[in-house]
Amino acid sequence: MKRKDAYDLLRRSGLRMTKIKKEIVDLFLDGGCGLSARDVMEELTSTPDASTVYRSLDSLVDKGFLRHSVGAEGVVQYRCTSAFYPDHGHFCCVDCGGIIAVRKNLPSAFLETLEREYGVRVKSADFLLEGKCLKCRRS
Numbered sequence: 001m002k003r004k005d006a007y008d009l010l011r012r013s014g015l016r017m018t019k020i021k022k023e024i025v026d027l028f029l030d031g032g033c034g035l036s037a038r039d040v041m042e043e044l045t046s047t048p049d050a051s052t053v054y055r056s057l058d059s060l061v062d063k064g065f066l067r068h069s070v071g072a073e074g075v076v077q078y079r080c081t082s083a084f085y086p087d088h089g090h091f092c093c094v095d096c097g098g099i100i101a102v103r104k105n106l107p108s109a110f111l112e113t114l115e116r117e118y119g120v121r122v123k124s125a126d127f128l129l130e131g132k133c134l135k136c137r138r139s
Contacts, residue, residue, distance in 0.1 A: 001084050003029060006065070007065065009084075014064045018097050019078050025065065029085065029109070031101050032078045034126075082124050089127035095136040 007017050007024055009094045015021070023044050027035070034041065041053050048056075057078055060066040065084055071077045079085075089102040 001029065005035055006084055010060075010063055010065060014028075015059060015063045018056070020044070020052055021045060021060065024053075024056055024060060024070035025091055028066065028078070028080045033090070033101065034071065035079075035080050035090070036071075036075045040078070079126065087125050089125075089129060091129045091131065091133070094130055095132055098133050098135075100133065 003022075003026060004095050006029060007022065010021075010025070011017055017025075023046060024040060027030065027043050032040075037053055037057060040057065041048075041050065052131045057066065057068075059079070061068055063110070064081055067081050068071070068076050086103065087102065087105055089106075091102055092098070093100075093101040106125050106127060111125065112124060113114070114120060
């Protein structure tokens with residue numbers, strides 16, 4: 001989704017688009033994913049206090065731009081909702097730690113099997129693949 005479209009949609013939902021919120025929206029629309037509040041603060045060009053960043057993240061969750069989950073280390077991580085950025089996954093290199101966004105959806109047959117076998121309804125899907133990236137495989 002284009003930035004202007006995202007800003008307009010968020011404004012129509014009643015959100016006041018401050019400079020900080022625009023920076024956060026831009027960060028996620030540019031592919032930022034699975035970011036903690038600290039990660040977000042480190043990426044911003046401005047230097048807002050932590051409470052401003054947390055309030056901005058909360059308001060973006062409330063308006064449906066972001067969703068949050070708890071990562072493996074117990075840290076809250078933020079992702080765009082599929083209404084603003086397509087579901088996707090990540091490949092993480094076990095050698096160098098590099099992360100590559102994988103802009104592919106999980107196969108519908110796989111999701112249907114999950115729903116049938118576990119009785120769940122999949123709302124959105126993120127996935128993580130691990131292995132060696134091309135650069136590390138060559139070295």
